[in-house]
Amino acid sequence: MANETRVKRRTEEGKVEHLRSGTCYQPVVDILELPEEIVVQAEVPGAKPEDIDVNFEDGLLTIYAKVEPRQAPDTEFLLREYRVGDYHRTFRVSETIDSSKIAADYTDGVLTLHLPKAEAAKPRKIPVKTGE
Amino acid sequence: MALIPWRRKVSEVQSSAESPLALLREEFDRFFDRFFAEPFGALDWPAWFTGQAWWPAVDVHEDEQHVVLRAEVPGLKPEEIEVSVTGRQLTLSGEKKETAERKEGGYYRSECRYGKFRRVLDLPQTVDPEQIEATLAEGVLTIRLKKTAEAQSRRIPIKAGQ
Numbered sequence: 085m086a087n088e089t090r091v092k093r094r095t096e097e098g099k100v101e102h103l104r105s106g107t108c109y110q111p112v113v114d115i116l117e118l119p120e121e122i123v124v125q126a127e128v129p130g131a132k133p134e135d136i137d138v139n140f141e142d143g144l145l146t147i148y149a150k151v152e153p154r155q156a157p158d159t160e161f162l163l164r165e166y167r168v169g170d171y172h173r174t175f176r177v178s179e180t181i182d183s184s185k186i187a188a189d190y191t192d193g194v195l196t197l198h199l200p201k202a203e204a205a206k207p208r209k210i211p212v213k214t215g216e
Numbered sequence: 217m218a219l220i221p222w223r224r225k226v227s228e229v230q231s232s233a234e235s236p237l238a239l240l241r242e243e244f245d246r247f248f249d250r251f252f253a254e255p256f257g258a259l260d261w262p263a264w265f266t267g268q269a270w271w272p273a274v275d276v277h278e279d280e281q282h283v284v285l286r287a288e289v290p291g292l293k294p295e296e297i298e299v300s301v302t303g304r305q306l307t308l309s310g311e312k313k314e315t316a317e318r319k320e321g322g323y324y325r326s327e328c329r330y331g332k333f334r335r336v337l338d339l340p341q342t343v344d345p346e347q348i349e350a351t352l353a354e355g356v357l358t359i360r361l362k363k364t365a366e367a368q369s370r371r372i373p374i375k376a377g378q
Contacts, residue, residue, distance in 0.1 A: 112327035116317055123317050127290040127328055129355030154286060154356070159277050162340055166273035166288055193290030193355015 107169040111147065111195075115175075119207060122181065122199040128171045129193035130154065136195060138188050145175045145186075147195065180204070270329030272308065272357075274337065280369050283339055283361045290355035291328070299350050299359060304342055306359070309334040341367035 111126040124145075128136065131149035139146040149171040177183070182202045189196050272287040287308060289297060297310040311332045318330075339361065347362035 114318060114326050114328045115324040116321040117324060118317060118321040122324075123321070125315070125318075125328065127355070129288040129290040131354060133354075155277065161275055161277050163274060163276040163337075165275060192293060192352075193288070 107167070108172040109167070109169050110173045111149070111171040113173070121201055124175070124195075124197040124199065126171070126173065126195045126197075127193060128195050130168060131171065131193070131195075133190045136188075136190060138186075138195075138197065140177070140183050140186055143177055145177045145197070145199075146173070147197075148172050149195070270312070270331060271333040271335050274308075274335070276337070276340075278340060278363075281363055283341060283343060283363060285337070285359040285361070287357045287359075288355060289352070289357050292352075292355070292357075294352045297352065297357060299348075299357075301339075301343065301345050301348060301361070304339045306337045306339055306361070307334065308337070308357075343367070 111128045113127070114123075114125040116123040116125070126147055128147075128149045128151075130151045132152075135150040135152075137146075137148040137150075139148070151168055151170055153168055177199065180202050181199045183199075185200045187198045272289045274285060274287045276283065276285045278284065285306065289310075289312075292310060292312055296312070297308070300307045309332070312330045314330045342364045343361040344364050349360045351358050
């Protein structure tokens with residue numbers, strides 16, 4: 085059931101070691117390969133653009149988004165299918181990415197990172213000339 | 217013989233937890249329990265049944281005057297979501313479209329869900345259909361429904377007797 089796997093992924097916390105307090109969730113992501121770039125789309129609903137921190141260091145790309153609680157801590161829920169907490173996920177990025185040109189934008193709770201491929205890694209078509 | 221006590225047979229099957237028939241039966245029991253017992257989300261049919269690819273996770277709470285529902289719908293625009301209220305049922309539907317980039321490229325990881333969804337939730341109180349407010353910000357949809365006057369809770373002062 086789609087919903088169940090989604091919730092499970094969100095609560096997966098073991099893979100990253102983080103030194104911050106509080107519960108962190110791994111955002112679900114799509115990682116796409118396009119001819120010119122790799123695109124990472126991460127779902128971080130509830131995060132404000134100014135609270136999203138994208139960091140690239142030593143080949144590690146880190147997404148960290150702070151999320152404020154939406155309700156008073158003593159709220160009694162009639163139904164509660166998800167938890168609110170910060171998002172944190174790290175990816176190892178290969179050298180074929182031009183890290184100086186990584187760009188990020190954020191709309192409707194989805195963070196999109198554009199990781200342009202380095203010149204050497206782009207597919208190149210070699211024109212074949214006909215000899216005389 | 218027509219007088220075979222079939223009830224005992226059923227209970228025998230039930231007791232041997234390993235038998236595949238018992239497991240199937242448990243599965244059905246769970247399904248029906250969920251269907252009848254939960255006041256909310258009772259109409260959450262499994263995906264294989266409805267052909268739905270996903271549905272948004274929801275939380276609901278109420279205060280004295282409102283019922284407040286919040287759903288996580290990252291990637292959806294306001295015009296892609298439809299909210300309607302009929303009596304004590306709230307319907308949430310829409311479609312999360314795949315981005316152009318997604319259609320075009322191959323992918324390394326595909327964890328996000330796309331496609332149509334429809335959810336019907338039973339509201340805990342009757343609400344005023346004229347006073348429903350829905351806002352979408354950062355992928356979180358908030359629906360505030362004002363309870364009807366009869367449904368609002370009133371605090372009754374308790375006097376001390378002599």
